[in-house]
Amino acid sequence: MAMERKNKNLAIVDAARLVVGALHPGYGPRYYPSLKHNLMEPFFSESSVTPQKHYKIIVIGDPTVGKTSFVQRYVQNSFKNDYKGTVGVDFALKIVKLSDTQAIRLQLWDIAGQERFAWMTRVYYKDCHGCVIMFDLTNRNSFINIHKWKRDVDSKCALPDGRPIPCILLANKCDLPYRQVDQMEIENLYMEHNFIGWTETSAKDGLMVNDSM
16 A cells, blocks of 8 residues: 555656755656666655645746647646737646645746746746746757756745746647757757756657656
């Protein structure tokens, strides 16, 4: 029974690993999404989740990289083929169950990538605990612009103790052919800009969506 519960905890650990890293940076993996530690261990020692812990995660990147589709797949396990660009910001909420008695609330802020909304990012980023920065593997410019997005976050966001918020890099649309970015380039950018990790994802197929969070 104890082993079964442990396996269950490990299976769902990825769903909140990003926000846990914000509070317990020593547990963060270097190569995402490999599991090097039980990142939920600090939560298992708590006796109650009333009220539920609340974490704000921002999802940013260039337009059309798949941010909204990613959030919809993660929260609703659905995908829509028709594209409608985000205006300003959209919100989604997911309750992540850590155990039979423990859960956290993830509020995801899906932020528009258009330049005309850039002046609002300081407002959108306020009080966030973690960040997803996404690019499209078939759009090299969206990869190049990761530098801009990461600098923007680092200049406007910090944890209460002054540390940068944890950011994960997602290479979306891995289901499509004709990639314009190779893995070595992604690995170098991940290390250069101090992301907590990176992985390829497909919001369309659901590949690595839950694991990446």
